[in-house]
Amino acid sequence: MxxxxxxxxxxxxxxxxxxxxxxxxxxxxxxxxxxxxxxxxxxxxxxxxxxxxxxxxxxxxxxxxxxxxxxxxxxxxxxxxxxxxxxxxxxxxxxxxxxxxVIRPTAEVIGSFTESNTIGVMGTRGTVNSESYPIEIHHFYPELEVVQQSCPLWVPLIENNEHIHEGADYFVKKYTDELLAKSPAIDTILLACTHYPLLIPKIAAVVPEGFKLVAQGxxxxxxxxxxxxxxxxxxxxxxxxxxxxxxxxxxxxxxxxxxxxxxxxxxxxxxxxxxx
The missing domain is CATH 3.40.50.1860 (Rossmann fold)
Structure with a gap:
């Protein structure tokens, strides 16, 4: 062997x-x-x-x-x-x-993070438009409400190392606010792009206290x-x-x-x- x-x-x-x-x-x-x-x-x-x-x-x-x-x-x-x-x-x-x-392993456990049975999914346009997360999550947790938000500028900001600067704050708040406006019941956000963990401190600063931010690593x-x-x-x-x-x-x-x-x-x- x-x-x-x-x-x-x-x-x-x-x-x-x-x-x-x-x-x-x-x-x-x-x-x-x-x-x-x-x-x-x-x-x-x-x-x-x-x-x-x-x-x-x-x-x-x-x-x-x-x-x-x-x-x-x-x-x-x-x-x-x-x-x-x-x-x-x-x-x-x-x-x-x-x-x-990375989608199926995440879908298998994401329901254990939410108390309101409502999660937000933030990802690229491609991931969001594919509907892969709602489909996979509902296989394991049919009772969950899944609310999605595409964040097309987050990856370019991160890959150009601009995410560490104050200029990125506007776009972090913009997409996060747009997600939360879709459902007041969201208590958990799944970061459905492997770049996004680098934005956790900035996202945490604009969501209510006690929110769960779930990275996939x-x-x-x-x-x-x-x-x-x-x-x-x-x-x-x-x-x-x-x-x-x-x-x-x-x-x-x-x-x-x-x-x-x-x-x-x-x-x-x-x-x-x-x-x-």
């Missing part, structure tokens, strides 16, 4: 690093390869077909690097590409490989730990040398500089040439 394989973690850019950070903290022994498709991000406003094509190309690249398991640490990719990859591609081309997303990490326990045929293939490798389709120096904002470690990446 080859036990030098890695867990692949994919995102359209930097946001998936917030999930990867939680995964690596929960499961520090495994080998990981992170791939950010920065040259073609953000994915939020792309069509379903474009996001599917981009995501599949990156997933297949991770397979080729020796990753039998890939986590789509990107809500847009999970919403627009995961189902087709799982149902149409893997059974035909990669029957021994697995691809998991720890949820996905716990779900992955459970998955590996239940699937020894995958787990037994994985190397355990605590290696972390980073790749980007964009400029390596720019990636390394910005990635540290999300991952809290110095990162040295290599460039992957994809079809642009």
């Amino acid at each position: 080859n036990t030098t394989k890695s867990i692949g973690v994919f995102d359209s850019g930097y946001g998936g690093l917030t999930v990867f950070k939680s995964i690596a903290a929960k499961l520090p022994d495994y080998n990981y390869i992170y791939m950010g498709d920065n040259a073609r991000s953000p994915y939020g406003d792309h069509s379903f077909e474009t996001v599917y094509q981009y995501t599949l190309e990156c997933v297949e690249w991770l397979f080729a690097q020796g990753c039998p398991l890939v986590i789509l640490a990107c809500n847009t990719a999970s919403a627009k590409a995961l189902r087709n990859i799982q149902q149409k591609v893997l059974p035909v081309k990669y029957p021994d490989y697995r691809v998991l997303g 720890d949820i996905v990490a716990d779900s992955l730990a459970d998955y590996l326990t239940r699937h020894p045929e995958i787990e037994s293939q994985l190397g355990k040398a605590s290696e972390k490798k980073f790749y980007t389709s964009g400029d390596e120096q720019v990636f390394d500089k910005n990635a540290s904002i999300f991952f809290d470690e110095k990162i040295v990446s290599a460039r992957v040439n994809l079809k642009i």
